[in-house]
Amino acid sequence: MHGPGVVLAVDFGGTKVESGLVDETGALLIGSRFRHPTGRDRSSDELRDAVVSVVTSTLQQLPEGTTLLGVGIGAAGPIDRERGRVSPVNLPAWRDFALRDTVAATTRDLGHDAPVKLRLDGLCITLAEHWVGAGRGTDNMMGMIVSTGVGGGVVSGGAVVDGFSGNAGHIGQLEVPGFTDVDAPCTLEEIASGPHTVAWAQARGFEGETGEDLAAAYAEKDRIAVAAVTRSGTAIGRAIASVSTLLDLEVVVIGGGFSLVTPDLFDIIRTAIDRYSRFDYARRVEVRPTGLDTDGPLIGAAALVYRSV
Structure with a gap:
């Protein structure tokens, strides 16, 4: 009832x-x-x-x-x-x-x-995870969605961070340095979203058309698919390292269709956080998959x- x-x-x-x-x-x-x-x-x-x-x-x-x-x-x-x-x-x-x-x-x-x-x-994604999902019981967390786009939200000190205009959490629009295969600095979304990851792979000879195709190719250890997923996961990890350094996060919860491309994605993200975090407190952030499916x-x-x- x-x-x-x-x-x-x-x-x-x-x-x-x-x-x-x-x-x-x-x-x-x-x-x-x-x-x-x-x-x-x-x-x-x-x-x-x-x-x-x-x-x-x-x-x-x-x-x-x-x-x-x-x-x-x-x-x-x-x-x-x-x-x-x-x-x-x-x-x-x-x-x-x-x-x-x-x-x-x-x-x-x-x-x-x-x-x-x-x-x-x-x-909203972050609220859901904090309320009944993988972020329940934490006071300092970020929720992320990696799908058609990349977005996020933050809970700090147990309170939702909404921002002056309601737009706090746009992690997908952060520029991520270190990617020399592009002509200009790119945002996280332009590097790591599902469509952009597939497009990057296609430009290097990948014949699939969707994130599902890329996932299947990755499972078969296709060289281009592995490179594409590794590139995206590294970008996500670098962005999390920066945000965790700024906000001293305890947990990051990641959902969205492209986050399911392979379980290895979370290992790639973790490796990048460890590599690019300058301080131990930022490196300690825990990365979890969503607890709420779709x-x-x-x-x-x-x-x-x-x-x-």
Whole structure:
């Protein structure tokens, strides 16, 4: 049995938007999860329609007699927290789009008057891991997502670090030094995200097209695939070493589709942290895989309401 209320959770990203109903324990209600593709080739209206579609489908699954306590939205950034607007890097059709108002209007049209909160998707992932995932019980942690893009969020001293505008945690936009195979300094996302890793491998003769293809080739010890994954893992480790030096982290939790490319990825990351951390306290940071599989983004969006972020 679920409690008297649930939260509508929405996760909006570069490849999909999905929504679901989450109860007070952080569990998704069965049958309430819906998704729709997004993508950089979609128009503004198509992206809006995708959001309206999944929100409508999810709210139609609200159990009779159950209160909608609120709505939490995690979105690819940058975001404008105060105005509820988003300008996702990977979705050029949306610049300063009123995502919070769009979801609120859809919710009202379906007969629900509930508060709506919008935060950066990386922060939501971190909230989920800190609440019910692999970061539970830690006061100083970073959550990371390595997928179509690379994002993150931080808990420091037990408190969420949201930043002045709501954009704290954009680890994917940090420049990572030491990669001489590119013409100019590159961000972590441009080096280590799934699509960029595959593209790097393709430029060197890899014939696969997806992260899954790269994972299969890595398992067969394909030389290019091994080099590509090692390069990305090293970049992630260098970035973590820098952030851990700055923030004195205890744990980093990493999720996202590309984090599953091989279990070896975490060993590569660990090796890079050990190599590039200048101080023992930064080197001690523990790197863990997500404890939430693919549920983290929605659980984290719901946590915006349950944990009053």
